[in-house]
Amino acid sequence: MTRNVAIVGGGQANWGERDATWKDLAQEGGKATFDAVPGVDPDDIEGLFVGAVQPERFANQTHVAPMVAELLGIEVDEMIARTELACASGQAALRYAWLAIAAGQLDVAMVLGVEKMNLGREHMPEVQSSMANVLDREFDGANGLAAPPFFAWYAQRHMHEFGTTREQLSLVAAKNKTNASRTDFAQFQSTVDPDEVTDSPEIAPPLHLYDCSGITDGAAGAILMSEAKAREVTDTAAWITGSGQSTMAGNSINNLPSFSGWPQARKASQNAYDQAGIDDPLAEIDVAEVHDCFSISEIIEYEELGFAERGEGGQFIEDGRSHLDGDVAVNPRGGLLGCGHPLGATGVSQALEITQQFQGDVTNDRQVDDATTGLIHNLSGSGSVHSVMVLDRDPQ
Amino acid sequence: MTDTSTDDEREQVSVPSEIEFPRLLDFYDLQTADQTQIHEFYDNLRAGQFTTTRCTECDAIHFPPRIVCPECTGDALEYVDLPHDGELFAFSAVRGGLPLGLREHEVPYVVGVVDLGPVQLSGRIDDAAYSDLEIGDPVSLKIVDIDGPTDDDRVFYRFEPQ
DSSP: OOSOEEEEEEEEOOOBSOSOOHHHHHHHHHHHHHHHSTTOOGGGOOEEEEEOSOHHHHSSOOOHHHHHHHHHTOOOSSEEEEEOBTBTHHHHHHHHHHHHHHTTSOSEEEEEEEEOOOOOGGGHHHHHHHHGGGSOTTTTGGGTOOHHHHHHHHHHHHHHHHOOOHHHHHHHHHHHHHHHTTOTTOSOOSOOOHHHHHHSOEEETTEEGGGBOOOOBEEEEEEEEEHHHHHHHOSOOEEEEEEEEEOTTOOSGGGOSOSSOOHHHHHHHHHHHHHHTOSOHHHHOOEEEOOOSBHHHHHHHHHHTTSSOTTOHHHHHHTTTTSTTSSSEEOTTOHHHHHOOOHHHHHHHHHHHHHHHHHTOOOTTOOOTTOOEEEEEEEETTTTEEEEEEEESSOO | OOOOOOGGGSOOOOOOSOOOOOGGGOSSOOOSTTTOTTHHHHHHHHTTOOEEEEETTTOOBOSSOOSSOTTTOOOOEEEEEOOSEEEEEEEEEEOSOOOTTTTTSOSSEEEEEEEOSSOEEEEEEOSOOGGGOOTTOEEEEEEEEEOOSSSSOEEEEEEEEO
């Protein structure tokens, strides 16, 4: 890439079941972002990228990027767009902002991820109607195939092929939910022990309620800058040193390459590692925010992101190697299992956590010791796309 | 702020409290030649045959059926028979939280990945409880009629244990 790009900071609205509209959340997320980055205000923003998955279904509103610009008083002169890549929409927005700055088109960009998902219990069938559209609606959605049974297949196959245990799934969920108890904006703030995960109601066997991320209202914003601009506002930032995506041309069930792994994640991370000059991810990455939409997802991601051998993801959590004080701190923020998963905001929030870890600005005792290299990972839809971004405390 | 109006002075604007289930929220697509270029798949299914497309140029078998081959971009495709018998490759159960349009379906039901040999696809497994099934169990295709918010005759497929 031609120019170094930094994430200098940002902020989140409170996440959860919020008494707030989509527009309220966008304003809260925008304010939190500008409040967190002194020296940057709406007049400085040249490009705006809004990560949002289904505002036309959850809030009956489309063309949301100019709506955000108006709400936050941003007069865009260069680039404005919404990004939609299901659960990776926030990371997609970061990626476009990064590329626009790296290419010299922008010096200062704002990324805002927003999702309003809780419409009241009586409207849950309408919410689920939208979620089932993420797969091929004609051939897969029609089977009532929302996320829980789909990811349950991966849990069942991983257990079948590698002997992964119910207890190991519970260890992941307990770790992340307990981490989230130290995260101010998180949807779920109670510590949870592994037995409580196993004893929670069965949702889609073998997955239980606490194996699943939440239905969440939330917003998260970040400011990205060219090196010259970034040096004016902060001493420490998260520099984007590598980024990869992979689909392997499969989206519907017949065309997915595996039901116990994600070779797309292996490929996307390898591309990102090559760009960032990372040879040994387990040794070099200190902190990782990975897409734990379900507990099984994180176990598979240990393997595909290169932290554990194939089939050894369950042992990796059992040995505590992904804990805050482990070999790589995975999901110190609390992940999707603990923070909730407002679809378009998740990737942005993950990147903010890494930024704040580098800045030593993580509240409530979840700071990872001397974190200098991090990554964020999202999968989306039927796991058909995996997106990985490597961040470093120092530019390349 | 001073409230200068009262309720009975205000004009009332009405919105409907109920609507018929809109066809566009129905999960099952329209299946006829005037609606979709893969109507032959549905015509065959209606006649009792489970088929998909094969590329006559590169021999690739697709599922779902296509009109352009994703392997070679050729558009000379033909419909070929798929087996009706296969094996359960993975499965789970849907216990609730069904979307609009499917919410009247009885839960729990089993949804799985069925390996038919040439293709692997998602499907509902009828007449079986999750606890009765194992990976590798033989299953057979069954064809169901769809009664929905359209006058068209529509069909879809499910599976059941052999």
